[in-house]
Amino acid sequence: MGAVYNSEAMPILDAHMLEFFSRSPEQTRRIGMRLGGSLKKGDVVCLQGELGAGKTTFVQGLAQGWGSLDSVSSPTFILVNQYRRADGEKLFHLDAYRLDSVPEAEELDLDSMLAEGALLIEWPERLGNLIPAENLWINLDHIADEHRQMNFKANGRRFDDLLDGVRHAMVGGA
Numbered sequence: 256m257g258a259v260y261n262s263e264a265m266p267i268l269d270a271h272m273l274e275f276f277s278r279s280p281e282q283t284r285r286i287g288m289r290l291g292g293s294l295k296k297g298d299v300v301c302l303q304g305e306l307g308a309g310k311t312t313f314v315q316g317l318a319q320g321w322g323s324l325d326s327v328s329s330p331t332f333i334l335v336n337q338y339r340r341a342d343g344e345k346l347f348h349l350d351a352y353r354l355d356s357v358p359e360a361e362e363l364d365l366d367s368m369l370a371e372g373a374l375l376i377e378w379p380e381r382l383g384n385l386i387p388a389e390n391l392w393i394n395l396d397h398i399a400d401e402h403r404q405m406n407f408k409a410n411g412r413r414f415d416d417l418l419d420g421v422r423h424a425m426v427g428g429a
């Protein structure tokens with residue numbers, strides 16, 4: 256049979272994946288908040304997408320949901336921002352946009368960050384294989400003015416659980 260355009264013929268994303276269409280920056284922040292509330296020390300969240308795709312907007316919601324005492328800005332000149340929470344937990348926000356090379360990236364000690372907190376990474380593709388194999392990978396695409404497509408992919412059990420939480424939040428009307 257040829258291509259049949261009904262819902263059953265659409266590609267079925269497996270349990271490790273989730274596709275979401277955001278229609279506003281607020282909605283992107285709200286999804287981030289749901290995920291942020293579940294983030295723990297050692298978790299890795301990668302945000303891939305072109306400039307203006309909404310990575311930092313997502314991080315803003317995420318940090319808020321996590322309970323950050325600090326506000327989020329793009330770590331444009333500093334590579335890594337660190338956010339604090341009342342209970343002393345830490346959240347790291349790395350923006351690899353300005354990294355020139357993988358050797359330069361090797362000076363970033365991701366392991367010691369992960370021993371202390373969760374880690375969010377913008378432009379993760381610039382870090383090559385320094386990125387831990389287990390992570391939640393999110394791709395953001397600019398579709399139109401306020402319309403973004405978000406593709407989530409869980410790599411590892413822990414991140415399947417995190418993704419389930421996001422999925423339920425969406426069903427619950429994020």
Ligand SMILES: Nc1ncnc2c1ncn2[C@@H]1O[C@H](COP(=O)(O)OP(=O)(O)O)[C@@H](O)[C@H]1O
Nearest residue numbers: 277278279280283306307308309310311312401
């Ligand atoms: N649905 C949406 N989700 C996220 N950002 C959006 C959306 N619609 C419009 N925007 C705007 O796009 C820009 C995204 O910027 P930013 O989050 O800094 O992107 P990045 O970090 O990927 O470069 C912001 O100005 C934001 O208000």
Ligand SMILES: [Mg+2]
Nearest residue numbers: 310311329377
């Ligand atoms: Mg950014």
